[in-house]
């Protein structure tokens with residue numbers, strides 16, 4: 001049986017300050033480090049042995065994976081990183097306080113972008129310093145595929161594409177996989193795995209540091225899924 005454990009990174013400094021983060025590479029806050037340790041303890045308690053760990057390119061997810069594996073005494077696990085697991089790119093909202101954005105644009109538009117499926121945030125200009133092409137981490141990625149602001153639908157395309165590119169075959173071989181990623185990149189993946197409609201995905205929230213286990217048959221049908229405790 002293939003097993004997939006999804007975990008959203010522990011709280012970052014900008015989560016605590018209520019600032020839109022997206023692709024901004026903000027590290028874990030002390031509270032987030034504790035959440036990652038707790039997630040590792042949960043894996044240990046459930047005697048889950050990871051075969052392959054996947055993380056985004058962002059340090060809050062990477063550090064969560066490292067701390068979790070260390071706590072679970074599984075630091076040897078093959079860990080692979082990919083930008084396609086990054087958080088949704090929040091465009092021009094990145095670096096802005098969520099409450100101030102809500103007050104300036106109104107509740108409806110705010111919620112459409114933040115929790116809806118196909119409304120993107122304001123897109124960055126190509127010359128904006130927040131364009132990922134200026135970040136050396138993405139120097140090997142064709143700039144034309146790097147986002148400047150994404151709807152959840154845009155995020156879903158790259159995340160689901162990576163799932164089939166790198167992860168699905170491992171699950172079909174009955175491997176146990178850990179993915180350390182982000183609130184919205186995981187919402188996109190969960191919507192795909194659980195066949196959640198573009199309307200119902202608005203209500204799905206992914207909490208920080210809480211591991212969620214999915215078990216699959218050989219045809220990648222979900223047999224069951226639940227939060228690990």
Ligand SMILES: O=C(O)[C@H](O)COP(=O)(O)O
Pocket residue numbers: 019020021022023087090114182183184
């Ligand atoms: O990128 C961010 O700001 C958050 O991690 C996720 O955003 P959200 O709170 O709008 O889901």
